[in-house]
Amino acid sequence: MEMYLISVIFASILIIPFAIKTLSPYLWLDILYLGHMLHIVVKCVSRRRRPCFFVLDRFLEQTAAHPDKLFIVFENENYSFTYTDKRSNKTANALQSHPNYKAGDTVALFMGNEPAFIFTWLAMAKLGSPVALLNHNIRTKSLLHCFNCCKAKVLIAASELKEAVEDVLPSLIEQGVTVLLMTKHSDTPGIEGFSDKVDEASDRPLPRSLRSHITFKSPAVYIYTSGTTGLPKAAVVNQNRLLTALPVLSSNGVMSSDVIYLYLxxxxxxxxxxxxxxSFETGSTIVLKRKFSASQFWNDCRKYRVTVVQYIGEVMRYLCSTPKRENDKDHEVKLAIGNGVRAEVWREFLNRFGNIRIREFYASTEGNVGFFNYVGKIGAVGRVNFFHRMLFPYTLVKYDTERDEPVRDTNGLCVESPKGETGLFVSKITDIAPFVGYAENEEQTERKRLHNVLMKGDLYFNSGDLMRIDKDNFIYFQDRVGDTFRWKGENVATNEVSDILTISDCIKEANVYGVQVPGHEGRIGMAAVTVKESAQFDGSRIYNHVVSYLPSYARPHFIRIQNAVEVTGTFKQIKGKLVEESFDPERIQDPLYILDNEEKSYILLTAQVYTAIISGNLKL
Known part of the structure; x- marks a missing residue:
């Protein structure tokens, strides 16, 4: 009998793990993820001490612990943690000595990817100054708008962006803004050379008292995002948000010995x-690149022994589109972390480049809830679990795409989408999941707040994204709602582009939308426009106009000339049929133009050009 019982117990011990794996195949991964989340929560709570602990303090800890460790690799230059620390001190001391700056003033940083960006941001953090991170692609009105959003007192720009700064200089001078260019000398009145002053400044540490006024709710950076309407909005990222994001790499297994390839x-x-x-949390080395290059990507990874890469979906596709080589799997990359990769590209990437862990995530700059696909389920952006949902309540609600608003019941409450059906992703605004909003833009901030969702008086963040949860609790991104599409990894606000087009000399109305192109991620910009009376469409003038006002990813690639823009009974522009017809000259009787950068004009789109685009022989 005893032997029988022992046999039963022993058999049960062996069977239970197999039973769990069959009935709940992701249980152990869920438990492991739960452990990571608890670790992050405990770490964040432990850092809420006096004096306040911020991300800068973590950098200073790493510098003290590993002073000679390589922190930044850029082209042929190497910078240790100590050098980075001292160079940022010199930058801070140089700025502090400027008569028009006082510690804590907001500073706008207008630079691309280069070490000076990192040195300057650290300098501002040491001075207690919030930093507006201006996109180095923006120009003229967009640049001035973004600068004004954050009420900055100082603009620090890269030397190669001098002309872009000069375009808006009269307005900056009128506002009394101090303009500093990262060059030794400047012959433009109103623009001061700054790099020589940094070279000559002391590298003594900055006193902590300069940032004693900062709290966890204080703005740390302003990051610009295109929403559904208007010009780019400055999302306020406070100190607490940065602190919460510190463990994002370490929670995915990244360690001090890892090398991170940073080109985004x-x-x-x-x-x-x-x-x-x-990288502050992990103390890893960063290989910094000015921009992405598909042809250099894997050679760089081999040269610098990169172990961690970031991506957006378009990057994965570009890499998979490069010519195949025998050494495609000859690298040390073990982890790729990012978002927006399609399932078929995901599979192709793994088949071609080897067993790399893909950590797809979902998040937005201003959003209050995100997901990580810790299981590695191809196509999913994350996984729903009880603990995550308890800490950060969210749901999917039915959405009326015709009316462009959530469906509500007779009580005025939103209707939750059943599992397996697509719905609008909304997340509850709470103390631990706040929505800070946009700087100097209460109207757009309020547009992202959704009231009376599941009960009267509740308040949710409207992500503007359509999602779906399957029977296994994996969550998938489906599409964006409203007037935003995504191209080249950037969100494009159609109303912003429409506004730019209609201030031109010849365009009266413009209906802007995104259309799909075979072999490309996202949607490329297209506009159906009407021409002003007694005016003619001038392709060269419109080309010069959009190049002056819009970054390359936001410029409409196709323009369709119509007699009238079709609207609904409530005067909303109708896009559905236009999107369906796309840019096919066989389906469209209206005059159809394509942007041609070589001709510096919009030229007529012929059937031959259309065929070349569809076949993939002509890349956009």
């Missing part, structure tokens, strides 16, 4: 918060 723009959330700020 530092002015954007992924590059700045995940790649740059995330």
């Amino acid at each position: 723009p530092l002015c954007h959330t992924a590059g700045f918060i995940i790649g740059f700020i995330g």
Whole structure:
């Protein structure tokens, strides 16, 4: 009998793990993820001490612990933690000695990916100054708008952006803004050379008292995001948000010995918060690139022995589109972290480049809830679990795409989408999941707040994203709602582009939308326009106009001339049929133009050009 009982117990011990794996195959991964989340929560709570602990303090800890460790690799230059610390001290001391600056003033940083960006941001953090991260692609009105959003007192710009600064200089001078250019000398009145002053400044540490006024709710950076309407909005990222993001790399297994390949723009959330700020926690080395290059990507990874890369979906596709080589799997990359990769590209990437852990995530600059696909389920952005949902309540609600608003019941409450059906992702605004909003833009901040969702008086963040949860509790991104599409990894606000087009000499109305192009991620910009009376469409003038006002990713690639823009009974522009017809000259009787950068004009789109685009022979 005893032997029988022992046999039963022993058999049960062996069977239970197999039963769990069959009935609940992701249980152990869920438990492991739960452990990571608890670790992050405990670490964040432990850092809420006096004096306040910020991300800068973590950088200073790493510098003290590993002073000679390599922190930044850039082209042929190497910078240790100590050098980075001292160079940022010199930058801070140089700025502090300027008569028009006082510690704590907001500073706008207008630079691409280069070490000076990192040195300057650290300097501002040491001085207690919030920093507006201006996209180095923006120009003229957009540049001035973004600068004015944050009420900055100082603009620090890279030397190669001198002409862009000169375009808006009269307005900056009128506002009394101090303009500093990262060059030794400047022959433009109103623009001061700054790099020589940094070279000559002391590298003595900055006293902590300069940032004694900062709290966890104080703005740390302003990161610009295109929403559904208007010009770019400055999302306020406070000190607490940065501190919460510190463990994002370490929670995915990244360690001090890892080398991170950082080519995504530092002015954007992924590059700045995940790649740059995330490395503070791990103490990893950053290989910094000015921009992405598909042809150089794997050679760089081999040269610098990169182990961690970031991505957006378009990057994965570009890499998979490069010519196949025998050494495609000859690298040390073990982890790729990012978002927006399609399932078929995901599979192709793994098949071609080897067993790399893909950590797809979902998040937005201003959003209050995100997901990590810790299981590695191809196509999913994350996984729903009880603990995560308890800490950060969220749901999917039915959405009326015709009326462009959530469906509500007779009580005025939103209707939750059943599992398996697509719905609008909304997340509850709470003390631990706040929505800070946009600087100097209460109207757009309020547009992202959704009232009376599941009960009267509740308040949710409207992500503007359509999602779906399957029967296994994996969550998938489906599409964006409203007037935003995504191209080249950037969100494009159609109303912003429409506004720019209609201030031109010949365009009266413009209906802007995104259309799909075979072989490309996202949607490329297209506009259906009407021409002003007694005016003619001038392709060269419109080309010069959009180049002056819009970054390359936001410029409409196709323009369709119509007699009238079709609207609904409530005067909303109708886009559905236009999107369906796309840019096919066989389906469209209206005059159809394509942007041609070589001709510096919009030229007629012929059937031959259309065929070349569809076949993939002509890349956009």
